[in-house]
Amino acid sequence: MYKQKYKVMANKHEYQVDLTWKEGRKGEVCSPELSDTIQTATPPDFPQGIPNIWSPEHFLVAAVESCLMTTFLAIAENSKLDFISFKSKAIGKLDKVEGKFQMTEIILKPVLEISDENNAERAKRIIEKSEKACLISNSIKTKIILEPEIVIASVGV
Structure with a gap:
């Protein structure tokens, strides 16, 4: 069954x-x-x-950043990508545009630690795919800038 x-x-x-x-x-x-x-x-x-x-500004940036993480976790699991850690920093830029404040861009800086150097390009592609699939990013007009970093874990340290 x-x-x-x-x-x-x-x-x-x-x-x-x-x-x-x-x-x-x-x-x-x-x-x-x-x-x-x-x-x-x-x-x-x-x-x-x-x-x-x-603040609402923090919540918006956190929503985009946490959506990247949760989307990445799902895609990484489905892709059977092994990783050691995922951390991220996000910076939201608030500007006055045509007399109104708006979040004009959010820079996402995820750092993914993996053990197998051969998976570095694949890991980067999965992070990029995750950003494109993130429902929060797809729901807002703010420009999303992705700056992923893939770190290879040191053996025996």
Whole structure:
């Protein structure tokens, strides 16, 4: 008897996020699907902004970056690519365009550590494919710049 290993995805999904204003320029974001509540605020770059709290700008950059990771993990698994670690840094650039602020570009700098040097080009192609398949990147007009780095693990260190 055939037993399906993976869950078949539906073509439509919904993700609910609830926000409650708390005070000043600060609120809390939560979801009935998740247990954590996250504080959010205007970033300190803006008038009355609050430092050390996640801002909508951080959430947008994090959404693109984490989508790259989750898409990469799925494609790497399906491609049977072995890797040791995946880390990433993302930088979002906010500019005023035609009188309105917008995130004009997000630079993604994933670092993938692999043990087999022969898989370096393949690993890079899988990261590039992951960026092109990322549903968040495909949903926004922001320019996405991918700067992947493939690191070969040192043996015996």
